[in-house]
Amino acid sequence: MEINGVFIEDTFAEAFPIWVSRVLITAATEKLAKIAATEATGFGCSVIMCPAEAGIEKYVPATETPDGRPGYIIEICHPKKSALEHQLLERLGQCVLTAPTTAVFDAMGEDATEHLKVGFKLKFFGDGYETKEKLNDKVMYSVPIMGGDFKIESKLGIKKGVAGGNFFIMADSNSSALVAAEAAIDAINGVEKTITPFPGGIVASGSKVGYTNPKYSFMAATTNQKMCPTLKDSVEDSEIPADVNGVYEIVIDGVDEEAVKEATKVGILAATKIEGVKKITAGNYGGKLGPHQIKLCELFE
Amino acid sequence: MEINGVFIEDTFAEAFPIWVSRVLITAATEKLAKIAATEATGFGCSVIMCPAEAGIEKYVPATETPDGRPGYIIEICHPKKSALEHQLLERLGQCVLTAPTTAVFDAMGEDATEHLKVGFKLKFFGDGYETKEKLNDKVMYSVPIMGGDFKIESKLGIKKGVAGGNFFIMADSNSSALVAAEAAIDAINGVEKTITPFPGGIVASGSKVGYTNPKYSFMAATTNQKMCPTLKDSVEDSEIPADVNGVYEIVIDGVDEEAVKEATKVGILAATKIEGVKKITAGNYGGKLGPHQIKLCELFE
Amino acid sequence: MEINGVFIEDTFAEAFPIWVSRVLITAATEKLAKIAATEATGFGCSVIMCPAEAGIEKYVPATETPDGRPGYIIEICHPKKSALEHQLLERLGQCVLTAPTTAVFDAMGEDATEHLKVGFKLKFFGDGYETKEKLNDKVMYSVPIMGGDFKIESKLGIKKGVAGGNFFIMADSNSSALVAAEAAIDAINGVEKTITPFPGGIVASGSKVGYTNPKYSFMAATTNQKMCPTLKDSVEDSEIPADVNGVYEIVIDGVDEEAVKEATKVGILAATKIEGVKKITAGNYGGKLGPHQIKLCELFE
């Protein structure tokens, strides 16, 4: 099908289950909340080589947070539940507790299927000087530190969410693909319960499982040469159309498949509005690996 | 001594050796370089619970970089050399190679005492499609990806640097200490070869080795209750002066002791310019643990 | 009354009618829209010496704009209708038409009592190459420029709104007042139909009508010495309490009194959450000049 003159390939994105946490970080000012949220979600692109997949989901104004201060909701994701708990303890303990004026709240709410005692465990840093308190119906711990009292909700909700939602933007030039990817990310930033964990939300490198070159047989994954514009005239079976010179991928994680679908839809729509975009496609493994199949064309029916 | 009316305690910051890498990330635009540098240095406050200590050191304009594009120098640090190499491979491989239009250069230059083959190892991602090339006297690898060709210098220099340079800002209110800490960080950002790895450069929580509460004997480190303003009237031997209600610490890592000293000096000077700052002090272990002792008062002689 | 332990003076903010326009600027990306919106609303603090009062009201995601691209709503205000039209032609013609990929839409909607033919007049820049087109029910002009086609709605709605809504934050130190003012602005940024036209939304200088010093009789307005913390011990009738050392004012313009009241309320609430804030008050002329009286305490009943 075509949207805004751009060809949408009749294919699907194949996505995987992942444990997702959704956490609200508040602070005295928006800027302070963003600094903590950014640090806590850094080095969090893909669990292939990062210790977690993480990102900022959205800003929450002071009028809508439990403590009446501005905040950011972040998501931290990991395939293994125990590793996710470890990541939460480390990222919240080192990048949020240490940041000026912050507090931490569960933001998974009723979506949660389980809870991790992250606040309960971090409170031991208080050495007995911490106190337990109620904020509305929330059980909080208040830990004295140099910058005042750090407050954190006792339990943080998690659930099985979705990782690896994706689509590819192919355009006449690298810059057209790049601006389209930026526009896609801007649009996706408005979709609740999703994050785009790569730098600025955009992925510049595509990989394939394994290798082609027998000398590189020690590599578990290598560049997908068929998707490299600079190789389109020199490799066999290149998937780069003749009029395409730039490709970027958007990867989406989220709390549930519906959210990832919505993000995929608004992201594609935004990308197609940029002049020079030629084709949108998606990555999959033939449906063999991931239980979630997000069919691009169905999103627009 | 007093500076701008602020009491500078006659004490010293005790700092430790750490392996430091110094890497330049360039991109098509300043914004793209910053996005990659921010992701690559996230979750990097302290090796106590983060996988590395990392931060952005400075911006380098296009006129001063090897490829004539804007860039940011980052530092990534770890006590163990092998762990540092691992961190470089992961952080550059996942957070920079994947980011649009980036290239990576050694920025340690002649300060290096050793080199890690980071580019050489990451090039295997190219599956044989990568090429080796020279840029001036630099050996580079060019790896085809969707967004063009990712370029990285073959070897990255490292050396034994300094971690844990520090000073504490004590002020009449939490906000005075906070604004003073922000001013200190702004000043330190102008000092080459140093980073301030905590969120926004500022540390809100101070810790002590071990515990006081016997029920918490499983904790290796806990809050330093003597430095907590909200406990100043309830704990014994509080180190919080009567007129102090806010404390923040600045932690500095750097390529060498001279750089960390300079950062400490300009940071303290900047902090003392903020109304309400009462006292500057520093953290140490009596000189027993860290070989670097940065005496605050000597900095101003 | 007291809120979060802060004394709220039983007084009122006196505000004035002003002609208000409310305009949506969209662009290919959020960043490009923000650049145009920022330039178009600069040099717009107070009509005492600026050519208009102007500010960014809020971000609108791509999913909620007429052209499916991200945008910012700005407000531009002037006491005289003809001057407001002049300002719109100049600011939109010079700071938005010239900016990459922008489009301009009316955002006053049904609140408008009159319309200015701003798009109709700016289209003459097209020298006959412009075209008239419909976007849903909107009449747009499309003007060819180097960066593509600049699109602007034919008519922009205006109405009599409210200028000069205000409150003052008094705190133990300059920094406490400053952080509280930042927190207030963060909260007000979430209130629709209002702007805070001063730099960063915060006013550091208070003025009185006329002069005290007879040598300065040529001045129409001078500093309000009674509200200067550094003069509190040297001027007569200082209004600075003994425990106050920092004062900032928030000034609010808006589409109607309800919006300005709501902004005043959430701003005060946010400010009172910052440690060290002692008192909130407001500025008025005894009710003689401005027809709008926003009573602080009534906001919280």
Next chain:
Amino acid sequence: MEINGVFIEDTFAEAFPIWVSRVLITAATEKLAKIAATEATGFGCSVIMCPAEAGIEKYVPATETPDGRPGYIIEICHPKKSALEHQLLERLGQCVLTAPTTAVFDAMGEDATEHLKVGFKLKFFGDGYETKEKLNDKVMYSVPIMGGDFKIESKLGIKKGVAGGNFFIMADSNSSALVAAEAAIDAINGVEKTITPFPGGIVASGSKVGYTNPKYSFMAATTNQKMCPTLKDSVEDSEIPADVNGVYEIVIDGVDEEAVKEATKVGILAATKIEGVKKITAGNYGGKLGPHQIKLCELFE
């Protein structure tokens, strides 16, 4: 000639004399200085319809400013000296004096040929409560306000500088031209004594003197249809090459011709590094109007 494979037209940019002021704004933190500098230089693209041409030139770290605080140098320009003084009084009086913690210093230094008594005049706002003081060799006024004391140097230096330095970037797509323009601005931001007064430094609309359409004879300037990519197939004598679909202009003002030349040079170099850029040219009036002729090719000899 060709640079990085991009055709540089053998033409020149024609520039004009303009009165230039160069002013340093410092504040407690970098962020506060930037807020004031941004507000003071807004609505300042072109004196055709803006009250001045203005922009931020560069950041100055705390270690290099007269008061040891971080700051930004701005330039404000106007063809008429009296109008420039008026603009300085209004922009510094309304957008900087009102902003938290700011101070203002002359940054023209020995380049100045004349001085305007801007600080001397603004001090009257102090109503006699202001004081005169020395900071090193500078004569300063200190005016008590709510946020402390606003400090401003008595006299600000001005000189005849250069306005309207320019070059045009033509590329295969709108996005390639846009990213190249962003790269050019990033590079120019590193050149001292120059500003790029348009939004984000980039000009999306080109104009010609007068009109073509006789019905529009009341217009002094209209779109330059020959430079509009969307008209390239429909207007006579289009100057858009067949392979070009996006054009942006960079306009540069500066303290002297040397600075504007240097900015032009580094900007062009940066633009040519972006894939898809086809041609660089410049705008002139045949040399009849502006005394400054910046020949593009000579810059690279």
